[in-house]
Amino acid sequence: MEDFIQNLENSLHKGFINQNHSTSGSYMPKLLINDPKNNINVLDSLLEELENSSSFIFSVAFITESGLATLKSHLLDIKNKGVQGRILTSTFLKFNNPKVFRELLKIKNVEVRLTDIEGFHSKGYIFKNENYYSLIVGSSNLTAQALKVNYEWNIKLTSHDNGDIVHHFKNQFEEVWSRAQPLTEQWILNYEEVYINEIVTREDDRLIELPTSYSTNTIKDALKIVPNKMQQAALKQIQSLRESGKTKGLVISATGTGKTYLSAFDVRSFRPKRMLFIVHREQILNKAKSDFKRILGGIDKDFGIISGSTKQTEAKYIFATIQTISKNENMEQFKNDTFDYILIDEVHKAGAKSYLNVIDYFKPKFFMGMTATPERTDDFNIYELFDYNIAYEIRLQEALEEDMLCSFHYFGVTDLEYNGEIIDDATILSKLVTGERVNHMLEKINYYGFSGDKVKGLIFCSRKEEAKSLSIALNNRGLRTVSLVGDHSQEERTLRVNELENGKLDYILTVDIFNEGIDIPSLNQVVMIRQTKSSIFFIQQLGRGLRKHDSKDFVTIIDFIGNYNNNYLIPIALSGDQSQNKDNIRRNTTNTSYIKGVSTVNFEEIAKMRIFNAINNSNLTTLKLLKDAFSELRNKIGRVPYLYDFIMNQSIDPIVITNKYFNYHQFLVKVLKEVPLLTDYENKVLSMLSLEVLDGKRSHEVILLDLLLSKGEVEYKAYINYLKDMGCVADNSTITSVNNIFNLSFFTQNSTKKYGDIPLIYLNTEKKYVFNELITNNLKSNKYFYKLVVDIINSAKEKSKSYQRNKQLTLYEKYSRKDACKLLNWEKDESSTMYGYKPKHNTCPIFITYHKDDNIDSSVNYGDEFLDPEVLKWFSRSNRTLKSEEVRKIINATSMGNVIHIFVKKDDDEGTDFYYLGEATPNKQSIEQTTMADKNGKELPVVCMNMIMEKPLHNQLYNYIKTGLND
Template sequence: MISDKKLIVNSEKGNLLNELIKSIKECQHFYFSVAFINFSGLQLLLETFKEAEKIGIKGKILTSTYLNFTDSKSLKKIKEFENINLKVFVTDKEIGFHTKAYIFEYREYYKIIIGSSNITQSALKSNVEWNVKVVSKKEDEYVREVLKEYQKIWDIGTKADQGFISRYESFLQNLIRKNIYPQVIYEDIEYIVPNRMQKRAIESLERLRSYGENKALVIAATGTGKTYMSAFDVKEFKPKKLLFIVHREEILKKAKETFEKLIVNEPVTFGFFTGNVKQKDADYLFATIQTVSKYYKDFDQDEFDYLIIDEAHHATSPSYESVLCYFNPKFTLGMTATPERSDGRSVFDLFDNNVAIEVRLHEALDDELIIPFHYFGITDIDEVDLSDVDIDDIAEITKRLKVHERVEFIIEQMNFYGHDGDKRKCLGFCASKEHARYMTEEFNSRGYKSICLTGDDSVEYRSQIIQRLEDEKDDLQFIFTVDIFNEGVDIPSVNTVLMLRPTNSPIVFIQQLGRGLRKYKGKSFLTVLDFIGNHNKTFLIAIALNGSRYYDKDSLKVAIATGFANIPGSTHIQMDEISQERILQQIDKENFNSMKYLKEEYNEFKKMNNGKVPYYLVDYLKYDGAPDPIKFIDREKIYLQFVRKVEKDENLLSLLSNVIFEGALKEISGKLPLKRIHEFVILKYLLEHKEISQSIAKREILKYIKEVDSDTIIHAFECLTQSYYDSVQKRGKLQLCELQDGLLIKSDDFSNILKNSEYKKYIKDHIQYGIFRYEKEFKQDYYGIPHFKLYEQYLMADAALLSNYRKIHSSFRGSGLLANGKDYFLYIDLHKEEDIKESINYQDKFLDQKYFQWQSQNSTTQTSERGKNIIYNKERGVSLHLFIRKYKEIDGKTEPYIYIGKGNTVEFHGEKPITTVLELEHEVPQRIYTEFVKKV
């Protein structure tokens, strides 16, 4: 075995955890020496230790009491493994202990990893850490030196027997009682700064205000810092008077404290306006809607400069309506975790459809606004067979889940994986009320204090039980429930979630997962145990965890095979082999584009929509994990046509019988999802105005993006007049606009359609949806001309639109290289169709993340003008834009391309075709690269 060296860092390419798991499974013996071990890191290795124990791999682990950072829970857990010998280096004031070494013994060589990482979740997965791996023969001098030093400290280490661990645990508890552990770091209020989400939201609010908007909505998950964000914005806005309205009195005090903490040394007073306290003269007033809706006329209409509505999804109710109609502030801010509306009215409309920012689960993890979760997908026991049961047959599913052996198995797994903190605070999500009651009885009979909560219980009783669960001294550990904790209930200290029902909705899965992700003092991670059965919709778990509206069979399979490596930070997702295989088989069998599947997806979403028909595209923005309605549009050309078919809705049939309305919807729908926002911003303006000039269009577009080109505005005008449509594209579609004396005006047909309020609300919905979705996916960034975002999905014809191409756009298809002046667009299929492979032996492939090998069209010579532009592209000022897809088609649907940026030719040979090596201007991220090259 030759010597081998490698630097291991935590990045998209991998992390130390993956290296340790792989090494433990393959070695004969392992020897660790780490200063710190805490349970957040140890839990990630438990399954691997168990596998090692089964096959007889033995190990030694040496840790220390240095800085009292190693927790006693970790020591106890390691002691459960008979194959691991544990010692502790007891430090004192004179001697510290700071080693981080991982040694693996193989038959002929050692692998030695020495660096900066201890066994904590962040050190193993997300921190900036350097660890050097050296592989050397057993007789190597370096190996002998390392083993000698390891043996030296091992010999003086203290055996971690039960007596030692008990004494150490008592010592740590004494420090906690004296409030000297863990050490508290002093924080100066002056140095509290906005996090990434808050900065983005504040920038967006400032931009909207600068262009005359006076209302906006912020959508962000519970615990992500919306109240702080609003306080930061108020600090910049400096209103003379502020009104902050909440739905529940219990959160009012915290809101007021947040503002008082951030807004210091300002000549403003703070006060409450509630049922018991009415400090009406305070400058910044914090009120409940119940009180302010009774007394709002005691204030002047323009009394408040800034109005904040917390939990804004309630703001469509009558109590809010009267208050909002009465006051006339300079700016109104709405904040919500979910823009769900319960009464059929639009929260978006209430805030003039201005969404300042939207932060869902994966963004919140990426921005570290919530804590990481450790998800363990565990194959359910054989006694539970759900293979032949309808997932909506709750009674039958309940019957099959009520198995004593399953309860024992759940407890066994729960005790093996453990939890963060001293007291377990667990939510168990069940299939039905009967199932929740059963689990409660079974757990109580085994000595695990549990309570069942359902929608039948009063709000007051639920609050009492939640307080008991959060109380460290109360013996209540488990609340078993059905769906009442899916959203809107805040239990920050929850450290364990049990998924005890088959997952039939990614939305519900994400909501239940989210119940435990709130940051809380001393809480570093959430443990999620999901008992995965053999029902036919198990693959929905993968869709929920993958966290992307864009998915296909292949991307899902790659995510599963790589342990969802695309999930940011210290979050860890681990499925056992049986569950992985079961899900992969289901994905292979499922056709995500079939009418059957789309109907099931639609109907499941309809259930989440309180059983109401989701007539509007913006309904799909309400929930994290909602299906992508573009799939429904792709199926029937018009979303309402899809709804009509599924619902057999005669009213929609009548509505769509108007060919002009149908043509308008078809024209607007055909532009979704937007890759350029300009056209829809212009259409939004034209909903209320007869005409629009270039200067007004520029002003309106700048409300959404940071910069706009004049030529792109002109091109957008031309696109809205269908200047670049061929005869087939125009068929059945309404021409919405016309050019007249440099102004863009509505066509007569479009104007007439908009006079009908029923038609108008559906057209407005489509335009709003397009704008909201664009903002979510492209944010406010400027991409220039051509208007391409790295790693976004594009169709061939999109390049024509986004490069301001002024010929028929449908000509942009059917070829591997298309051009617009000095911009060359390379469309590349990594896996060719079989018939093409036989005629041409293409060699298009990634050489690595920085270099790509590409072959020109079969007729291109080096001496042709096009050939010279390819092989000397940089010298000739030609941009080679690479669009790549893995497969041309999946489940009968043409796949889009991924834009990976520009490349420059650094090598070339041959002709007809010319084989080139392109150096990419942007190294492809590991996540994208893996998806392109990995075969599953």
């Protein structure tokens, strides 16, 4: 309690009296805003307080379904912890629609009341913690726009539970609450009768779907339709491609971003004499023809179809199925130069013989290919087919940021445990369609809901039999569903899709046949009850609901997460991060700020733990996975990729490759038939640079290497000045450390031998840095070796952008014990004898594995624990007392000039790297000598104390570290 009071006083002093106050505390008053460019939003702060609260009260005038959706999984998680809340709202301006009140009734740990106060317009959120309250008050209502993207001002305050300000808020709330009416189903029925929907959907916000009532016949009218922001940028790049003499172009555009309209705009600009548009399914033809007519204008006979039943070969603009146009008797009706513009939709299928026949036969002035997923599961290279000319590329995250897609709320929910067994790859059908599982599924689907008046959903199943059986089970529960699998005809599929769109069906259950090539803009719910086989399939299935439509504000994605080995593919698919770096995947599971706009990604706590388990148990560096990524990137860029190419194309993290193979040359030996030769010493130099410099954790080595490659030699003073100009720390101990890295004196004997035994770089008698003679000669004589060295330096420069240059360590980045020795400027690598901590050279790095292995010896099973985001209860090694020298160095760190650095990892599954959480100082009032038992029950002395963190932990990382897999 004393720690909290002191912390609060410091926070208030800095926040309200003196901004230069030396101690900040973790309860500073804070302005909460939405800053999409820097991934900052009000919602994160709201969720942070919600997850740490013991109870809460909201007083908000306006609530939307989308705003409520951002909280639903979090409210369910805290319900399981016994946390209850109250929400006070109203019907002011008839903003809140009846459906949102029904959604509120679903949340069982929240009581809702309605006030009839005229002009009720409050926006306040109050959270009760153990001995204090947090208040968020300002302009944000409970809407997704207000919590994530609108320009909002909110103040966050912390008050002791005996503070006056919080009682003013609470008393005001209670006064209104006591006179407010409870929310009931009958109240909603009464409200529906008088409700007038005053929210008018602005048509010009619908970037993709043109009004269905809009029609045009003349070119003059068509020219009034203008491309959206993305399409304008794409058209400019496509035109630039043509002006450079290219005759082929590939457009990679996320599902729902308007590829057809984009191609129509480009055709309008190109003004071909004749055009051919090729699709892979007949039901797409009429839609494509209609869209083109809107953009191009003209008379009906200008637009023709070639399919199994129709042969309108004389039209100016022809829309054909690949099955029909690829037949020789149809293709040869046209001269090979008849069409000066040809487009192929879903061009990732173009490896098939039918497509290749068409592409080989026709000779247009320009060939356009369009796809959302150019990546292939076979060896065919789509990029090569288009001469590696990527005319334009926009992926899911960018499309969301540009507001081109319908926003979505993804919920990773917990699949059912059946008789104690979690659903996994081996689960038999009879267990997949039990009454219990169907009940569980319906409970989740109902809780997370959908946007709009009626559900229009797709359910992706794992097997045909499951889809059929589950459809019957759902129909028996009163739903209207059908199963559609590969055995059904195209006519049957079209009929069922129309029934879904027209409200005659609630759900279509399928396996994989709707991954692509199906357009259901009104779809408002996608349910996944199968394992994620690949990130490509995942995005294809999620993308089914991302088209904008007047009937919905967002689409709900409900993903049932069982005990699947490849659950780790879910955060990979959602984030688009293909690095194969386990730490990145963990971060993308806990911090989902990569999703732009008002969309959100939410994982129920148990589902999140299953993903962490999958990450821990997976091997993401198998040769097959790395080789596949290598082949995919080589296909994309048309040559052998190097490390820098992987970075610039958001592919595998080079560190993943070099940690396994020591250097990139060794990897190339594994994946290519022929690779230029390197000497043994060249290999060792590459290994040293790859393992010690490539990560970019300190820029100094990278800068020196770069200067030496360009200049041949670098004066000592010039190097120091250059470091200062670049904003790097340039004190003597840091420069000495850099020298020790390159002369290899820092490393252990084994590492020195692995790196070639002789200094790579040294200061000569003229005080100039130079490479050793062997390296100098090899760089001149072996172009391949030179290229690999340059590649490491370029990659390291890019990697170093993640780290601060003016500090030794960067907050929340990960470091090994060896990294700490190096970056804290120790003379030697002492990581092998550091263990939990080591005071040396006026520094003391402390390394903590937060959740220890169950089999660990009790004498080293220290009870280190975060008491809150700013206070770490820490234990010394056993057999230490208050008089032990190492303990005294830590207790008296401030007076002795020693700096304590805290490094923490969640558990041993995270490998050898730890999150750097910043500097800390001991709270002297908390220091005590106690005891702990060894494996034989003998009591051993140990010292414990509270470490006060210089900066409180970020909430998401704090919760991630605190939560164990078995919690």
